[in-house]
Amino acid sequence: MSGYKTFAVAGAGDIGRFIIEELLRHFQDGSVSKVVALTRTSEGYDDLKAKGALFEQVDYSNRSDIVAALQGIDVVVSAISGGALAVQVPLADAAKEAGVKHFVLSEYGNPSIGKSYGIFAVKNKVRQHLLDIDLPYSQFFTGPFSDWFFVGHEDWGFDLPNGKVIVRGSGNVPISWTASVDIARYIVYVLTHLSPADLRNKPFALEGERRTIHQILEEYQRRTGKKLEITYETTEFLEKQVKEHPDDYENGLIRMLFLEWERGDGQTGAPEEVNKYWPEFNPTRAVDAILGLYESH
Numbered sequence: 001m002s003g004y005k006t007f008a009v010a011g012a013g014d015i016g017r018f019i020i021e022e023l024l025r026h027f028q029d030g031s032v033s034k035v036v037a038l039t040r041t042s043e044g045y046d047d048l049k050a051k052g053a054l055f056e057q058v059d060y061s062n063r064s065d066i067v068a069a070l071q072g073i074d075v076v077v078s079a080i081s082g083g084a085l086a087v088q089v090p091l092a093d094a095a096k097e098a099g100v101k102h103f104v105l106s107e108y109g110n111p112s113i114g115k116s117y118g119i120f121a122v123k124n125k126v127r128q129h130l131l132d133i134d135l136p137y138s139q140f141f142t143g144p145f146s147d148w149f150f151v152g153h154e155d156w157g158f159d160l161p162n163g164k165v166i167v168r169g170s171g172n173v174p175i176s177w178t179a180s181v182d183i184a185r186y187i188v189y190v191l192t193h194l195s196p197a198d199l200r201n202k203p204f205a206l207e208g209e210r211r212t213i214h215q216i217l218e219e220y221q222r223r224t225g226k227k228l229e230i231t232y233e234t235t236e237f238l239e240k241q242v243k244e245h246p247d248d249y250e251n252g253l254i255r256m257l258f259l260e261w262e263r264g265d266g267q268t269g270a271p272e273e274v275n276k277y278w279p280e281f282n283p284t285r286a287v288d289a290i291l292g293l294y295e296s297h
C-alpha cells in the first residue's frame with residue numbers, strides 16, 4: 001500500500017474527469033480521503049462537487065495560489081490538456097514546495113520515453129524537470145482511448161454515425177486501446193496499492209485490448225450490421241504532410257500519431273508488461289467501449 005490518500009487532479013477535462021470520479025468512488029472503502037480538482041475557473045462541475053470533489057481555482061502563473069491549493073495533498077495527478085503541458089513545470093514546482101510526495105505526468109497515450117518530437121518533446125521536458133527537482137513521478141502509457149478516438153472526434157478520421165472512415169496508414173498494425181474509465185481505474189489502483197518505492201520514477205503500461213484498426217472496424221460492422229465507407233491515406237502521404245507541416249494539429253499531431261501507430265509505437269509495452277500490476281483489472285474491449293457497453297466494475 002502506498003499510504004497515499006489525498007489527491008489533487010489538475011484539469012477536469014476528457015481524462016481528468018474520469019480520474020476524479022474514480023478517486024471519489026474510493027471514499028467508500030477509505031483508500032482515498034480527499035480529492036481536490038485544480039481548474040482555472042470554479043464554474044460548473046456540479047456533479048463532481050456534489051460527490052465530494054473540492055474545486056480550487058488556480059492561476060498556473062501564480063505559484064502561491066497553487067501551493068495554497070495543494071496543502072495536505074499526497075499525490076498530484078496531472079491531466080492537463082495536450083496543448084498546455086508546459087504548465088506542469090510551475091505546477092510541479094508548487095507541488096514540491098507544498099510537500100506533495102508524488103506526481104503523475106499528463107501522458108495517457110503512446111510511450112513517450114526517448115522521443116524528442118511533437119507533443120513527446122514537451123512530455124519529456126516536464127519529466128526531466130521532475131527529476132531535477134527530485135519530485136517522484138509515475139507515467140501511465142495507455143495507447144489511444146477507445147471511447148474517445150472513435151466517438152465524437154471525426155477530425156481523427158472516424159465518423160461512425162455517418163458510416164465514413166479515413167484509415168491513415170495500413171490499419172494493419174496492432175495498437176493498445178484503453179477505455180477512459182479503465183485508465184482511471186488502473187491509475188487509482190496502482191497509486192493506492194503499490195509502495196512509494198515501487199511507484200517512484202516509473203512508467204506503467206496498460207491496455208484494454210490490442211487490436212489493429214481493421215480488426216476493430218470489422219468487428220464494429222459485424223456487431224452493428226452497419227457498412228462503413230473506408231478511404232485511406234498512404235504512409236508516404238502521412239510522412240510528407242508531417243514533414244511539411246510539423247506544427248499544425250492535423251499534421252503535427254493527428255497524422256504524426258498515425259505514423260507512430262504504423263511503426264508499432266501504439267503498443268504500450270510487451271504483453272507480459274501490460275496490466276501487470278493489477279491481475280484482476282478486467283478492462284473493457286475496444287468495440288464494447290465504442291458501443292458504450294461496460295460491465296459494472
Ligand SMILES: NC(=O)c1ccc[n+]([C@@H]2O[C@H](COP(=O)([O-])OP(=O)(O)OC[C@H]3O[C@@H](n4cnc5c(N)ncnc54)[C@H](OP(=O)(O)O)[C@@H]3O)[C@@H](O)[C@H]2O)c1
Pocket residue numbers: 010011012013014015016038039040041060079080081082083084087106107108109110142143144145146148149
Ligand atoms: N490517448 C488518447 O486517445 C488521448 C486522447 C485525449 C487526450 N490524451 C492525453 O491526455 C492528456 C489530457 O488530455 P485531455 O484531452 O484530457 O485534456 P483536455 O480535456 O483538453 O484538457 C484538460 C484540462 O487542461 C486544462 N487546460 C487547458 N488549457 C490550459 C492552459 N492553457 N493552462 C492551464 N490549463 C489548461 C483545462 O482545465 P481548466 O480549464 O479546468 O483549468 C482542461 O480541462 C494529454 O496528455 C493528452 O495528450 C490522450
